[in-house]
Amino acid sequence: MITLNSKNINQESIDRIKEGSVFIVLTDTIYGLSCVFNNKESLKKIKKIKKIDSNRPFVVLVSDFKMLKKYFLVSNEQELYIKNEHKKNDRPLSFILRFKKSSNINPCFDDKDGIAVRLPKVNFLTKMINEVGVPIVSTSCNITGYSFLNNRKDIELFFKNKKDFPDFFIKNNNQRPRRRASRIIDIRDVNNVKIIRD
DSSP states (O other): OEEEEGGGOOHHHHHHHHHTOOEEEEOSSSEEEEEETTOHHHHHHHHHHHTOOSOOOOEEEOSSHHHHHHHEEOOHHHHHHHHHHHHHOSSOEEEEEEEOTTSOOOTTOOGGGOEEEEOOOOHHHHHHHHHHOSOEEEEESSOTTSOOOOOHHHHHHHHTTOSSOOSEEEEOTTOOOOSSOOEEEEOSSTTSOEEEEO
């Protein structure tokens, strides 16, 4: 597994992500296993690394509202709700929405229960997603059923002799991981908002 510095992510790195590389990156919450959202084989690889058998959905990260509205159904009321919640909360928030029927939906995604989507408040991450040009998925860096790995050295040690491992690790020395994942809020019905994970 190659380690890259967030300050030195070049066009070659962006191209590799576009082509389907699976990578570890510190999001605005915890370290996540990530790839572009529209590459079926990449998502299969993440599921293999995490030993996931089901179609359990991943969180999708977008760079801004323009990307959010390109791929997801977002009403004016939902957009206003998201913006207001971001103003009130320091904690990262993920919102359950539905994909647009016209968007390039990955077959691995099951939209019947909606998809959790987040606009991360990390400049490096939003810039990277914007350069990739499509949303990326993020899921905790661990084997399903075990505690997530949230320390860079532990992650590197964990994957050192594993048969299945990510293509590269993006480290960001200017950012520290949080101790828990994002709050998840179901706003598919903005008049009946539900907290799914607090």
